[in-house]
């Protein structure tokens with residue numbers, strides 16, 4: 001949802017007038033905040049009863065303060081809700097890295113770039129499927145898949161991202 005729509009819905013919920021000039025000001029003052037966070041803050045504010053003498057439309061200050069409160073509350077939540085804190089249960093096991101902070105393994109000098117690698121948990125969980133695909137590939141004379149290479153490296157202890165994965169990526 002766009003910021004304009006989020007704010008318009010909040011105004012509707014609070015039966016507030018929300019002129020176009022105000023929309024521009026709100027959008028400008030909130031521009032540095034995460035859109036998802038603003039959405040969560042507006043949803044909370046929309047559901048709350050309005051206090052006596054409070055303005056119908058929450059001020060930008062109200063919205064900012066609510067965003068900060070939600071962000072703080074989220075930061076307090078334990079990470080233990082994930083079965084795998086490394087990939088945070090990403091369905092396909094992808095973990096994103098930034099090269100050169102985490103080296104991608106390419107030997108030649110090159111510009112910084114993001115890249116992804118499979119989490120060991122995903123490789124282990126899908127070992128049978130990876131081997132089956134790899135076998136079919138080989139029957140057709142195709143090269144080994146990246147997943148098969150990664151699985152082999154994981155099993156031999158040579159998977160290059162293990163040290164970084166061990167440090168729980170952010």
Ligand SMILES: [Zn+2]
Pocket residue numbers: 084085086087088089093119120121122
């Ligand atoms: Zn994982």
Ligand SMILES: [Zn+2]
Pocket residue numbers: 099100103104105106110113
């Ligand atoms: Zn690289």
